[in-house]
Amino acid sequence: MKKFVNNVDDMLAESLSGFAAIHGDIVALGEGNLFVRRAMPDKSKVAVISGGGSGHEPLHAGFIGTGMLDAACPGHVFTSPTPDQMLAAINAVAGDPGVLLIVKNYAGDRMNFEMAVEMAEGKIATVVTDDDVAVENSTYTTGRRGVAGTMIVEKMVGALAETRASLEDCRLLGVEVNARTRSMGVALTSCTVPAAGRPTFDIDDTEMEMGVGIHGEPGRRRVPLGTARSIAEEMISTIVADLKLAEKGQGPAILLVNGFGATPLLELYLMAEMARAELARHGITIARGLVGNYVTSLDMAGCSLTVSMVDDRLLRLWDAPVHTAALHW
Amino acid sequence: MTDTASTPLSTDALKAAVRAMAVAIIDHTEELSRLDQAIGDGDHGLNMKRGFEAILAKLDGSADAPPALLKSIGTTLVMTVGGASGPLYGSLALAMGKALGDQPLTLACAADLLDAGIQSVMSRGRSQAGEKTMLDTLVPVLAVVRAGGADLGDRVKAAAAAGAAATVPLRASKGRASFLGERSIGHMDPGARSSQLLIEALCDALSKDPAP
Numbered sequence: 001m002k003k004f005v006n007n008v009d010d011m012l013a014e015s016l017s018g019f020a021a022i023h024g025d026i027v028a029l030g031e032g033n034l035f036v037r038r039a040m041p042d043k044s045k046v047a048v049i050s051g052g053g054s055g056h057e058p059l060h061a062g063f064i065g066t067g068m069l070d071a072a073c074p075g076h077v078f079t080s081p082t083p084d085q086m087l088a089a090i091n092a093v094a095g096d097p098g099v100l101l102i103v104k105n106y107a108g109d110r111m112n113f114e115m116a117v118e119m120a121e122g123k124i125a126t127v128v129t130d131d132d133v134a135v136e137n138s139t140y141t142t143g144r145r146g147v148a149g150t151m152i153v154e155k156m157v158g159a160l161a162e163t164r165a166s167l168e169d170c171r172l173l174g175v176e177v178n179a180r181t182r183s184m185g186v187a188l189t190s191c192t193v194p195a196a197g198r199p200t201f202d203i204d205d206t207e208m209e210m211g212v213g214i215h216g217e218p219g220r221r222r223v224p225l226g227t228a229r230s231i232a233e234e235m236i237s238t239i240v241a242d243l244k245l246a247e248k249g250q251g252p253a254i255l256l257v258n259g260f261g262a263t264p265l266l267e268l269y270l271m272a273e274m275a276r277a278e279l280a281r282h283g284i285t286i287a288r289g290l291v292g293n294y295v296t297s298l299d300m301a302g303c304s305l306t307v308s309m310v311d312d313r314l315l316r317l318w319d320a321p322v323h324t325a326a327l328h329w
Numbered sequence: 330m331t332d333t334a335s336t337p338l339s340t341d342a343l344k345a346a347v348r349a350m351a352v353a354i355i356d357h358t359e360e361l362s363r364l365d366q367a368i369g370d371g372d373h374g375l376n377m378k379r380g381f382e383a384i385l386a387k388l389d390g391s392a393d394a395p396p397a398l399l400k401s402i403g404t405t406l407v408m409t410v411g412g413a414s415g416p417l418y419g420s421l422a423l424a425m426g427k428a429l430g431d432q433p434l435t436l437a438c439a440a441d442l443l444d445a446g447i448q449s450v451m452s453r454g455r456s457q458a459g460e461k462t463m464l465d466t467l468v469p470v471l472a473v474v475r476a477g478g479a480d481l482g483d484r485v486k487a488a489a490a491a492g493a494a495a496t497v498p499l500r501a502s503k504g505r506a507s508f509l510g511e512r513s514i515g516h517m518d519p520g521a522r523s524s525q526l527l528i529e530a531l532c533d534a535l536s537k538d539p540a541p
Binding site: 080200 | 366371372375376379409410411414502503504509512
């Protein structure tokens with residue numbers, strides 16, 4: 001393992017300290033480093049709080065700020081945060097309008113957020129994201145995973161909350177955006193959890209893991225590495241089929257080409273072009289696009305493609321001002 | 330048996346047993362993480378180690394009687410382990426402490442406590458035995474404890490080992506392992522293994538004590 005590290009046990013705390021210090025105009029560390037919050041909390045609106053295991057940076061703390069999240073609870077690497085973290089975050093940023101929790105659909109995340117909700121007081125609602133189409137048979141699984149589409153839900157809901165919308169309206173929007181959003185990932189290499197010190201899975205130079213999750217958990221199929229075009233075709237056609245669009249020409253869509261951490265922008269924009277062409281073949285135009293490392297998987301090479309179907313209202317929410325460490329316009 | 334079954338377990342004996350369970354988990358950190366790397370995300374050993382180290386740190390100075398001790402253990406696990414294991418093992422201990430209430434901790438009430446703990450795990454995880462989880466170890470153990478009889482410790486350990494081994498051919502339908510579908514078959518569930526380690530350490534510690 002070759003990483004920038006002093007002591008593996010200190011990595012998360014040191015990284016969070018750096019994050020909070022560098023972006024001190026936007027965020028602040030909560031008490032006991034249990035959570036990160038806006039530097040200037042605004043309790044007159046619904047507080048949007050997310051959280052999850054670390055290792056996916058900039059998700060979630062990088063999305064704290066005006067127009068997006070109010071607080072985020074980082075767990076250990078790839079490990080859900082604990083209920084005391086969520087409680088502390090809720091107590092720090094919640095006002096009378098209530099709290100909306102955005103939770104990625106993993107057994108651990110859901111259980112820990114559930115326990116926090118049971119212990120907390122005040123108005124709290126939850127949106128669970130599950131945009132990953134790679135999990136094929138949801139009857140026999142814990143359900144689809146929440147992956148890169150989560151940031152689109154966070155952006156839209158965050159924008160709506162700024163308009164002083166009600167907790168229920170924010171929740172409904174989160175459910176709607178999640179339902180309109182699908183993602184699929186592919187890994188070219190594994191990732192190394194610092195505390196484990198070795199790659200999570202072995203993968204040959206000539207192979208790729210199709211349908212990989214964002215924790216280095218193996219996907220559904222190990223296949224020979226294809227061309228960028230063929231990879232994008234498979235991912236987009238799987239996504240489009242899953243969206244079950246009533247007719248061709250529906251759209252427009254937001255396309256997110258998300259790097260997993262070790263794939264350069266040169267390749268990500270190339271994948272964006274392949275995805276754009278494939279979406280066009282399906283009659284879907286791209287209204288907005290975003291390319292970069294937003295929901296990463298430590299040092300994994302690979303990317304995910306996310307397609308989120310929008311209308312004028314959703315596009316306005318996407319275009320609304322956002323001022324966070326990782327996303328701003 | 331009646332005498333043994335109704336002899337209360339002292340707080341010191343319970344603390345010694347908890348200490349032995351913590352050591353068992355910490356000693357097997359690497360193995361648990363390896364099992365989790367095969368079908369999960371590879372952090373089970375480290376997360377459990379963090380939780381049981383936190384329990385050890387609080388144990389020596391604790392003056393808690395058994396119900397409060399179980400509650401404190403449950404809370405510590407929930408607040409330090411994270412992932413799915415934190416809420417599940419935490420709920421197990423919290424429910425056992427709640428079920429114990431004011432009555433003395435004896436072998437006679439062990440089955441009821443474990444039953445309450447298992448119910449709590451099932452409800453928190455929306456799961457049952459046969460889904461390649463810790464329940465596959467705990468549920469057969471409960472049946473043996475409930476039946477009682479001679480050589481209970483050895484038979485409980487055998488049931489735990491068999492339960493954990495039985496997860497190998499199962500296809501996971503809960504947790505991250507479920508994302509693998511058929512590929513989860515052929516690996517022991519890390520949670521079933523950690524439960525087996527805890528049960529074994531508990532039985533060994535109690536067999537060293539004159540009281541059960």
